[in-house]
Amino acid sequence: PPGDHRGYMRLALEQARQSPPKPTNYRVGAVLVDTATNAVLATGYTLELPGNTHAEQCCLLKLAEQHGGVPEDRLGDVLPPDLALYTTVEPCSQRLSGNLPCVERVLRLAGLVRVVYVGVLEPETFVAENTGRRRLEEAGIAVVRVEGLEEEILEVATAGHVKG
Numbered sequence: 001p002p003g004d005h006r007g008y009m010r011l012a013l014e015q016a017r018q019s020p021p022k023p024t025n026y027r028v029g030a031v032l033v034d035t036a037t038n039a040v041l042a043t044g045y046t047l048e049l050p051g052n053t054h055a056e057q058c059c060l061l062k063l064a065e066q067h068g069g070v071p072e073d074r075l076g077d078v079l080p081p082d083l084a085l086y087t088t089v090e091p092c093s094q095r096l097s098g099n100l101p102c103v104e105r106v107l108r109l110a111g112l113v114r115v116v117y118v119g120v121l122e123p124e125t126f127v128a129e130n131t132g133r134r135r136l137e138e139a140g141i142a143v144v145r146v147e148g149l150e151e152e153i154l155e156v157a158t159a160g161h162v163k164g
């Protein structure tokens, strides 16, 4: 595995490229890393799993499957304690579909997920203001920008959007 932040963000961007374009969401990629062993525990991209799934959500659902189908909200019982989540677009704090936002999913793992690395902040296309960063930080989860891939990330994220 890459081992450096930019390398992991590129890995997440590779995931995002696999997401089927849609006008009503972003194509996002996510990678969950065990920082104690530098191992990639799971990857995910928007719509990878059935249903209107988000990249971060797919990471967690796949991990739950790997741990004998433990419910996603019980993952905290089976994961190691030094996790970093890399996601090309910051975790959503609200979803127009009404599905559970990824910030809530990550907050369930507060104490295990130490830091969320984001490639870009969420644009204002669907949600005027993403309040996720503040809520993550209040729970002791650092939110850190990984610079340098913004253009590529946004191009991939919005590929399904009607231009103009």
Ligand SMILES: Nc1nc(=O)c(N)c(NC[C@H](O)[C@H](O)[C@H](O)COP(=O)(O)O)[nH]1
Pocket: 024, 025, 026, 027, 028, 045, 046, 047, 052, 053, 054, 055, 056, 087, 089, 090, 091, 092, 094, 095, 096, 097, 098, 099, 102, 122, 126, 127
């Ligand atoms: N971090 C993140 N990962 C994703 O995989 C994804 N698709 C979004 N997108 C955020 C955007 O705000 C929502 O996609 C819209 O609000 C529509 O909501 P749905 O996706 O239909 O639930 N954000």
Ligand SMILES: [Zn+2]
Pocket: 054, 055, 056, 091, 092, 101, 102, 103
């Ligand atoms: Zn989300």
